[in-house]
Amino acid sequence: MPFPTYPFHTSRLDLRPFETGDVEGLLRIYSRADVVRYLYTDVWTPLRARNEILSRSSGTRFDNEGDMHALAIVTKDDGQIVGDLLLFLRSEVHRTGEVGFILQPAAQGLGYATEAARAMLEIGFEHLNLHRIIGRCDARNTASARVLENIGMRREAHFLQDEYVKGEWTDTLVFAQLAAAWNHKKGS
Numbered sequence: 001m002p003f004p005t006y007p008f009h010t011s012r013l014d015l016r017p018f019e020t021g022d023v024e025g026l027l028r029i030y031s032r033a034d035v036v037r038y039l040y041t042d043v044w045t046p047l048r049a050r051n052e053i054l055s056r057s058s059g060t061r062f063d064n065e066g067d068m069h070a071l072a073i074v075t076k077d078d079g080q081i082v083g084d085l086l087l088f089l090r091s092e093v094h095r096t097g098e099v100g101f102i103l104q105p106a107a108q109g110l111g112y113a114t115e116a117a118r119a120m121l122e123i124g125f126e127h128l129n130l131h132r133i134i135g136r137c138d139a140r141n142t143a144s145a146r147v148l149e150n151i152g153m154r155r156e157a158h159f160l161q162d163e164y165v166k167g168e169w170t171d172t173l174v175f176a177q178l179a180a181a182w183n184h185k186k187g188s
Contacts, residue, residue: 003062004127007074010115015071015085018056022072023049025081029104038138039102040165062128065092069123073103073116082107085116087124087133095131097124101147108143118151125182132178139171148175152185 007014018026023046029035030044030052044052056070066089073083083103090096099120101113117135124130135153137144149155153175161169 010119014074018053018072020057023053038141062089085120087120097130097133099133099135113147114150125179135175137173139173145173153177
């Protein structure tokens, strides 16, 4: 199944592939220690942001395990990039994806992450024919866990001290949604 036509519209957001001119928008997000606190990465430098944009804007593939579909989260009212929305292909055979999202602090708490992540589930299930989409987060990241629950994902696991990240053992929460549950909710 093909990708949808972009930009993909929600009520308040336009989701679109990254462009080479989006370096500053992405850097505003990932250059903050408070934003990357629960991520595997440290704060980005301008060079890292340029390299990430080149990687993300060079064409989106979703054919092989590990491929990533990355979209800029852009507000309709002012056209600003406020976040990064990702869908990884975790298993081609099992048609499993993983959703991820990150927003700049000024855009947090406004429902944008929920709106964008729900749209990515729609893209994954209705356009990319995924069977299952998971979402993972550091257990301390209660805001991300709440978003995953708000988009209808079910909490499936709480792994205790399963990863050593940034000098400490961390817990991981895993959430998931099946295409059948998505289709059922959509039909309701």
